[in-house]
Amino acid sequence: MVPHLVTALNGPINELEARVLESMPAIERWFRLEWMEHTPPFYTSVDIRNAGFKLAPVETNLFPGGWNNLTEDMLPLAVQAAMAAIEKICPEAKNLLLIPGQDTRNSFYMTNVARLRRIFMLAGLNVRLGTLDPAITESVSIDLPDGDQITVEPLVRTERRLGLKNFDPCTILLNNELSAGIPGMLEDLHEQYLLPPLHAGGSVRRKANHFQSYEEVAKKFAKLLGMDPWLINPMYASCGDVDVGEGASLEAVKAGADALLGKIRRKYKEYGINEKPFVVVKADSGASGLGSMTVRDAKELDALDRRRRDLSALAGSGPQVCRMLVQEGVPTYERMNDAVAEPVVYMMDRYVVGGFYRIHADRGVDENLNAPGARFVPLAFAQSHHLPRPGVKPGASAPNRFYMYGVVARLAMLAASYELEATDPDAEVYD
Amino acid sequence: MVPHLVTALNGPINELEARVLESMPAIERWFRLEWMEHTPPFYTSVDIRNAGFKLAPVETNLFPGGWNNLTEDMLPLAVQAAMAAIEKICPEAKNLLLIPGQDTRNSFYMTNVARLRRIFMLAGLNVRLGTLDPAITESVSIDLPDGDQITVEPLVRTERRLGLKNFDPCTILLNNELSAGIPGMLEDLHEQYLLPPLHAGGSVRRKANHFQSYEEVAKKFAKLLGMDPWLINPMYASCGDVDVGEGASLEAVKAGADALLGKIRRKYKEYGINEKPFVVVKADSGASGLGSMTVRDAKELDALDRRRRDLSALAGSGPQVCRMLVQEGVPTYERMNDAVAEPVVYMMDRYVVGGFYRIHADRGVDENLNAPGARFVPLAFAQSHHLPRPGVKPGASAPNRFYMYGVVARLAMLAASYELEATDPDAEVYD
Structure with missing residues (x-):
């Protein structure tokens, strides 16, 4: 089922797998009870890293691209889940407006x-595509590598609604992370569902909020299973605002990294893990996972002159003062043909509908694989996620491992639900 | 995709297919809007017959067996649909009691x-099996042909609840049609969900009620698509109580058959169909589809002496006075390796999750195929139901035909929902 996946995982993860299977x-x-109280994001993808001794989500994407990396086999599941999602949100829906990312010339992205x-x-909707790109002022048809064709149209904004020429949607689905900020065109819409909500956008969402919610979810889940939440929870430290421009003081980042490395060291000692801990320093907001820095010793941050440029790069085109997040590094010990691999799980509504392995031949086990040069290997993930085989020896069954990945991915999705509730600017407060 | 299916279907059905595809x-x-007002049955299978000029459900089973006839590929869809069903009915569920039919020695049935x-x-439930068979007084393990094993336990009834020894279920799922009547053990249960409800049981359910509801649904749907409801609706006549014992008078059945044959003849003329109409006479209640009689001329019923025995057989072991239903015969013109074939569609909650072709080498196009000797050919139905390809020439694409079958099956399921509401003895009346 996973012919090329070479893994030699043992220890705590196999115990976790056994525990998860028996607790299905x-x-x-x-x-089910959590979803009675909380609304799942419309769609979600989660990057997971399996260190053998620990399994954790490292990135939760609320505007997932890469749907084209999934197998054709997952389509029926995704369609069925989409039907369930639409039924809940807007059963009377006829028209769906899909707003892709700006990168309409990237044929790989457009295949997604x-x-x-x-x-x-x-799932039974009329679907049309509208772009936020102001340069596109009339319909553009784009040929895709697989022979398909896709048409992108300019958006038409009226006082209360957003649509296209002769197309008034009930629901607007963003596949655009809005990293550069929220366009006025999307604000103050009336009687239209905009998904995900604007406060999930890349320019306002904070990773620290997500991982705070994830910690809460992981603790609840760990209590249910009677296990240490650390086995599924990447620890983190939020360093607040850091001036990454001229004369930057990285004291806060350094202190955060130092404290976190100490905490990881104690955990490694507790579990007898003979590895050198590392942390990942990244901007607390902005595009998913791009530009992170692996740090094994806080002193590395002392080489400020050398690092300042790197940190400026992390902040991207944003302001020179930005919030930084220091996160426990989780190595990935899955391999595919010698290349480092990490699973990515896709969900629609509350359902796992597919997944793939992201592999990168030029990256190490402690590095971000979501970088140029990454390749994607679709696997029969969707099928097997639903078909765990209780009773099979832990670590020996791909479906069982995939079920566990699906559980962890759903925990991250639930955390995103908590996070979006907590950060909703329109939330009613009942204090 | 359907390599062995030989069909030469054309005319109205291809127009219907095109209409259905473009109206998706x-x-x-x-x-979606219907399911906001009505509750789908927990699970349903529908026998469909495709006459080329007409496509109609001929049997709607609310206690479907034969799940083992579906491909392994459909499992994830069924699991996802089961998750959705459980979430709606009883999210706090832990334990599910499944009550199989009496035929625990039939290893084919037990594989189902x-x-x-x-x-x-x-889907995440603890499932155990309890039998209504009073002869089984302790746990019995049954070996299945595929190497699996299944354990059936005696039911334990307390004043308010039904369960097994050390097993208190929140939900009880019947896979037993209760043709012989409703066992007292299942009555007056409190705080437990019994699915399907008892008034769906074979001893009380009336086919005429179902087809009356189906006619209503078919009319609504035909109006939506701007087509003649007859294209998807099998006409019927209910003959009321008929004494099928000694000195039986079949006048009512004869009159019903005669009138219905006349109506079908007019429809055939309207559509230029050069075939001899037929009707199917069956008991209005009782086990699904078994014991039906094909009649091409009401005079055939005059040969009363010869037929009386047949009709007694139709009534089965029930009373000698029973209600009879006369239904428009829909020939099936699908073939697999020269054998007559009819599709059977399986649904869980509101979702089509799979299907197969029932084929019978020794039966004619106008005969019931649900008879000893039938074989079952699982097809990639579940997958392709969800993947219609708009734009492909009608009649040329198996996924498109399967999508249409799924639509008609869902119409029959919706009719069952109407029917169960109308016949619910506990319904609140707001007149």
């Missing part, structure tokens, strides 16, 4: 958009 | 039960 009814019931369009068409 | 968004929206058990286990 309790886990599924727990999720075409896949999404197909899913929602098969 | 309207159809899916219509179903094992498949159902697997679906609900994978």
